[in-house]
Amino acid sequence: MTVAALILFGFLHIEQLPPNQSTPADSMNADDITGLHPTVEKNMNELVEKTSDIGISIIITDDYRSKEEQDKLYAQGRTTEGQIVTQVQGGESMHNYGLAIDFALEPEPGNVIWDMEYDGNKNGESDWMEVVEIAKELGFEWGGDWPGFKDYPHLEMHID
Ligand SMILES: [Zn+2]
Numbered sequence: 231m232t233v234a235a236l237i238l239f240g241f242l243h244i245e246q247l248p249p250n251q252s253t254p255a256d257s258m259n260a261d262d263i264t265g266l267h268p269t270v271e272k273n274m275n276e277l278v279e280k281t282s283d284i285g286i287s288i289i290i291t292d293d294y295r296s297k298e299e300q301d302k303l304y305a306q307g308r309t310t311e312g313q314i315v316t317q318v319q320g321g322e323s324m325h326n327y328g329l330a331i332d333f334a335l336e337p338e339p340g341n342v343i344w345d346m347e348y349d350g351n352k353n354g355e356s357d358w359m360e361v362v363e364i365a366k367e368l369g370f371e372w373g374g375d376w377p378g379f380k381d382y383p384h385l386e387m388h389i390d
Pocket of ligand 1: 292325330331332381383384385
């Protein structure tokens with residue numbers, strides 16, 4: 231990736247402040263969901279711990295998003311100002327069901343990067359891909375594996 235592409239990539243994926251971290255009860259009805267699914271939250275916390283164990287600091291840039299927030303995000307770059315940051319409307323994103331998170335690397339506090347080639351723990355492997363590998367072991371599906379539109383910071387879980 232070129233530097234320009236990386237800057238653009240990072241810019242495109244700055245979404246919004248993380249919403250509240252409260253977990254839904256045991257309902258899977260989207261309208262009742264107000265936060266991350268407990269299993270997703272548990273695996274998210276494990277991802278942060280396991281990556282930290284190998285010298286990679288990550289930040290969760292986005293988790294649960296309400297339908298209203300999703301619609302607002304969808305409007306951005308279409309009917310409101312800014313860059314297009316999402317392809318889906320309210321109710322269509324796994325973020326609306328508390329089943330998805332987005333991550334980025336944070337090598338130093340406050341320095342958030344979306345550099346997929348960065349090797350901060352100097353083990354010869356891309357930190358980004360090391361995070362993805364651990365996430366997959368925890369049961370996450372990675373947006374970078376999607377055909378067509380790829381969402382590299384995105385991780386989601388499929389829970390019945
Ligand atoms: Zn996402």
